[in-house]
Amino acid sequence: MDDSDFDKALIAAAFSLAARSGWSRLSVAAAAHEAGLPLARARARFPSRLAVITRFGVLADQAALSDAVDSGPVRDRLFDTVMRRIDVLQSHREGVLTLLNYLPTDPPLALLLTLSTRRSMRWLLEAAGVGGYGLRGELRARALLGVWLWTVRAWRTDESADLTATMAALDDALRRAEQVAEWFGDKSEDRVDASLAEPHDLPAPPPEDTASEAPS
Numbered sequence: 001m002d003d004s005d006f007d008k009a010l011i012a013a014a015f016s017l018a019a020r021s022g023w024s025r026l027s028v029a030a031a032a033h034e035a036g037l038p039l040a041r042a043r044a045r046f047p048s049r050l051a052v053i054t055r056f057g058v059l060a061d062q063a064a065l066s067d068a069v070d071s072g073p074v075r076d077r078l079f080d081t082v083m084r085r086i087d088v089l090q091s092h093r094e095g096v097l098t099l100l101n102y103l104p105t106d107p108p109l110a111l112l113l114t115l116s117t118r119r120s121m122r123w124l125l126e127a128a129g130v131g132g133y134g135l136r137g138e139l140r141a142r143a144l145l146g147v148w149l150w151t152v153r154a155w156r157t158d159e160s161a162d163l164t165a166t167m168a169a170l171d172d173a174l175r176r177a178e179q180v181a182e183w184f185g186d187k188s189e190d191r192v193d194a195s196l197a198e199p200h201d202l203p204a205p206p207p208e209d210t211a212s213e214a215p216s
Contacts, residue, residue, distance in 0.1 A: 003045070006037065006041065006045065007045065007046075007055050007059070008059065009035045009037060010028070010031050010032060010035055010037055010042060010045075010046060010052070011031075011052055011055060011056050011059070011092070012035070012092065013031040013032070013034035013035035013037075014026060014028070014031035014034075014049075014052045014095070015056075015092040015094070015095025015096060015098075015099075016034065016092075016094075016095060017030055017031055017034055017095075018095045018098045018099060019094035019095040019097075019098050022098060022102070023049075023098050023099050023101075023102035024102060024105075026049060027049070028042055028043070028046045028047075028048065028049060028051075028052065029042065031046075031052070050109065050112070053099070053109075053113065054116065056088075056092075057113075057116055057117070057120060059088065060085045060088040060089065060120070061085070061120050061123050061124075063084050063085065063087065063088045064081045064082070064084040064085040064088075064120075064123075064124060064127070065081065065123060065124075065127050066084075068080065068081055068084075068127040068128075069081075070127075070129070074128050074129060074130055075174050075175075075178060077127070077128040077129065078124065078125075078128045078130075078144070078147075078174060079167075079170060079171065079174060081124045081127055081128060082124065082147070082148065082151060082170055083163075083166075083167065083170065085120070085124070085148075086151065086152075086155055086163065086166060086170075089152075089155065090155070090163065097156060100152075100156065114145075117145060117148065118141050118142065118145050119141075121141045121142075121144040121145050121148060122137060122141045124144060125137065125140055125141060125144060143177055144177075146173070146177070147170070147173040147174055147177055150169060150170075150173040151166060151169050151170040151173060153169070154166045154168070154169030154170075155169075
């Protein structure tokens with residue numbers, strides 16, 4: 001079993017255990033036992049539960065970036081990559097929902113995940129042909145983070161097989177973001193819409209919910 005398969009097996013076991021027993025009771029050792037994986041290797045690759053979440057975020061990014069659409073409107077490209085990332089959450093739905101419900105009880109973890117998710121948004125912007133670094137990139141990443149949080153909020157209550165409500169929420173969030181900020185342009189553009197510096201204008205959950213909806 002290569003490292004990628006090992007990581008996926010342990011993460012799947014971890015989310016399965018979390019769904020049954022709660023995130024606070026989860027341990028890497030228990031997940032390794034659940035998956036029939038050697039403890040020594042699990043310890044080397046996942047020194048803590050945070051490592052499980054971090055690695056899960058990386059795998060979600062890889063899925064979103066794999067075969068990313070490189071043509072068409074930027075808005076369509078972002079829609080595609082964000083939904084690919086949502087699909088990874090969906091594959092471990094009950095465990096991810098358990099983690100999201102746990103986050104308000106652990107503010108430091110919630111903050112770390114918010115920062116990690118913002119880094120992920122930069123990768124999605126780059127895949128869509130929009131710069132995700134520098135001052136403009138930082139503002140765009142924050143804008144896309146708002147879109148992501150709004151989409152995750154819809155996903156949490158979307159029990160449809162095809163995630164219709166989630167896709168509708170994402171489409172609406174991207175449309176509204178496009179209206180308030182000119183960030184859907186080529187990365188070489190020099191212009192930046194001043195409204196982009198006002199993230200409260202973007203579709204995003206109320207402040208008290210934000211931390212609990214940053215899943216990676």
